[in-house]
Amino acid sequence: MKTLGADRWSSHRPLCPVICLAGALAIASLISSPGLAADGPAAAALTVRFIGLKTSQGAVMVALYNSEAAYENSGTASEAATRTVKLEIKDGAAVTKIADLAPGQYAIKAFHDLNGDAKLNTNLFGIPTEPVGFSNDAPVHMHAPSWKETVFVVRAGDNAISIHID
Numbered sequence: 001m002k003t004l005g006a007d008r009w010s011s012h013r014p015l016c017p018v019i020c021l022a023g024a025l026a027i028a029s030l031i032s033s034p035g036l037a038a039d040g041p042a043a044a045a046l047t048v049r050f051i052g053l054k055t056s057q058g059a060v061m062v063a064l065y066n067s068e069a070a071y072e073n074s075g076t077a078s079e080a081a082t083r084t085v086k087l088e089i090k091d092g093a094a095v096t097k098i099a100d101l102a103p104g105q106y107a108i109k110a111f112h113d114l115n116g117d118a119k120l121n122t123n124l125f126g127i128p129t130e131p132v133g134f135s136n137d138a139p140v141h142m143h144a145p146s147w148k149e150t151v152f153v154v155r156a157g158d159n160a161i162s163i164h165i166d
Helices: 006-010 015-030 068-072
Strands: 044-051 059-065 084-087 093-101 102-115 133-134 153-154 156-164
Touching: 015 102, 044 059, 044 102, 059 093, 093 102, 102 156
Parallel strands: 044 156
Antiparallel strands: 044 093, 059 084, 059 102, 102 133, 102 153
């Protein structure tokens, strides 16, 4: 016994995989579009220029933090940092571009590692003996500046800041 209309659909069955594939590709292209990614917001990049370096000796050691807890609890260590960078100094300045950051709040601690030991050297009282710098050019008093003094916003796309190392 023949089902009414079955022949009409059987001739179109080979098109079903093509239509399904086209639909899947259209959905995939929407998901992979910038700004619509399912895994989060568009990436950001941050260019940081360190200026005021007195000598080209050594390197600038940079630690970027993305939370107050990580920043405040890091002391002179960089284990809690989101990213760390060691920069070469040229003509009294050092520049880095940190890519693939999530937009959000960040803070930077940096120091001029004069002796190349990759550590912030301090005196007996814990006061740095190597030049330091912080985002927002936050001043150093009797302690390192707080997160609130150093925090800045990184937006999707390219961002740039400058930091003096004294």
